[in-house]
Amino acid sequence: MFIDAHQHFWQYAAADYPWIDSSMKRLARDFLPADLTAIALPEGVTGSVAVQARQTVQETDWLLSLAASDPFIRGVVGWVDLRSPTVADELRCRASNPKLVGVRHVVQDEPDPRFLLRDDFIRGLKTLEAFQLTYDLLLFPHHLPAA
16 A cells, blocks of 8 residues: 555635745646546555645535545545634534544744744644544744744
8 A cells, every 4th residue: 555645635726825826837726636546546556645735624624525535535634723712623523534634734824933832722732632633743944943
């Protein structure tokens, strides 16, 4: 078994992906599971983990729906607002889906290098354990001391 452990899918709209600038024109299009399987299967890749590219629960739900209809997607690393006082409810809604395997927050977009140490964020991180979900770090070197 050979798994691509980090894959993004999206239906491209410039407003949804402002980080895709003119130097990344090749990314400014839809990327769906069929695009991946067409090149991955011949190389022996047998599955993929879809990872959120936007910090919305709508995208997490969309990725979970893709995973439900495509067995190539073995898991989803989604997003929920870990700072929210209702984070446990948000996770409960989604963690019953066995394809949800983790959560991430785009810390690299946070201006505060100590963002990971915020009390509300740590409380949300601790909630993940009850749902047996991992947390994926996405940060810049100046965030490493806090990490």
